[in-house]
Amino acid sequence: MVQVVVGLVVGAVLGVLDGLTAWFTPAARPMLMGIVMGSTIKGLIAGLLIGLFARKVNRMGPTLIFGAVVGALLALGVALMQHGYYLEIILPGTLVGLITGYATMRYARGPEPLPGTGGARS
C-alpha cells in the first residue's frame, strides 16, 4: 500500500511542477490553470499505475521501464489532444514517469517477503 501512496504523491507533485513549467511559454500562460490541473491528473494516474505495478513486481528495473512507458503513453494522449507539441510533452512526461517509478521503489517500503519465498509475492 505504501508504494501506491508514494506513487500517487510523487506523481501529483511532479504533475503540478511539470504543469507549472508551461509558464515559461508565454503563449501557454493564459491556459496555465488548465494545464496544471491536467498535468496533475495525469501525474496521479501515472503514480497510481506505477505504484500498483511496483507493489506487484517489487523490482527496480521493471518499475523504471514501466514508469517511463506509462509516462510516455499518458503524455502521448495529451499531445494527441493538443494536436501538436509531441516532443515538448512526451519527453518530459517520460522523464516524470521514470522519476515516479524510481521514487516509488526507492522511497517506499515494499511488501514484506513471505517466509521461504525468497522475496517472491503471491
Next chain:
Amino acid sequence: MTVLDDRAVERLQQALREPDLEGTGYRLVGLLGRGGMGSVYEVEELALRRRLALKISDVPGDDVERRLRREAEVLATLEHPGVVPVHSVGTLADGRAYYAMKRVEGTRLDAASVRARALTERLRIFLKLAETVAFAHARGILHRDLKPQNVMLGPFGEVLVLDWGLAKRLGAAGAEGVDGGVVRSGDTGAGATLGTPGYMAPEQAQGVPAADDPRADVYSLGALLRFLVESPGTTGTSPAPVRAIVARAMAESRGERYPDVPALAADVERYLAGEAVTALPEGPWARMVRLARRHRIALFLVLAYLVARAILFLVGQR
C-alpha cells in the same frame, strides 16, 4: 640397542598422542589442529555416520578437564547460528576430557580473499559477527579473545565465532580465584595475560579485574573492524565515518567507547544505509555531500528532467 632417527621418534610421539576413542562412539579420522589446552580431531560419529570435530585435552587432570567442560558449557549456552553447536562432553579411557562439536568448514577471516571483498560486504560480515557477540553478551557471556583467527566464514555466508576458551560469564569475577570464572585455553598459563595483543582492550591487557564488561569485546570488535577495512589487501582506503567508528570502538578509555555491541553495530548499519554515524559529528557541507551521495540517482533523474526542459525551452524560443 637400536637407535631411532628423529622422524621415527616423531611418528612414535604422534602415535602416542593419538587419542583412544574406544567406547566413545566415535572413530578417529584425523587431526584438525592443535592448541595450547588441547587438540581438535575430525571424527566420525558411528551411530549417525557423520563427521564431527572432537576437542580433547592434551593432558589428563581435574583443572584441564574442568576448563574444557566449562568451554563446552559456554558453547552449549549459546544456541546461535554464529556459534558452533556442541553435541556431547565426556572423558576418554585415559582420563582426558573431550567435547564433540559440529565440524565446520570455511575460510578464516584473516585469509586474504576475505579482505579483497567489497567494503559493504566486509561490513555485513562484521555485522553478523557483532550480532553473535551481542547475543553472547545478552546471555551474560564475554568472548574476550575476538580476533581474525577466531572467526570463520562458511561457504554459504555463515559467520562463526570460534574458540570460546577465554570466555567468561559476566559477574563471575572473584568466583574462582585470580581469574575468577575464566575458561582459559592452554595457550595461557596461570597469571598470564588473557587475550591477544592488538585485539585486547587496554584494561584487559593490564589485568584490571573490572575490565570484564562488554566494552572489552567492543574494543576487540573495533580492532576486527579495523582489520577488515584497513588491512593490506583491502580494496581502497576506508571512508572517514568507518574510521571514526573504529576509533570510537577502540578508544583507550572505556567510557569513550560504544556502551555495548548493539550500539556499535547500529553505527555500522547507519553507515551502510547512508546515514550519519554517531562516531563522526558532521557539518552542513558534509551532511549535504552525504545526502547528495545517498540520493544521487534521484538527483540525476531530476537534473535530466531539468536539462530536457531547458533544451526544449531554448529550442522553442528560436
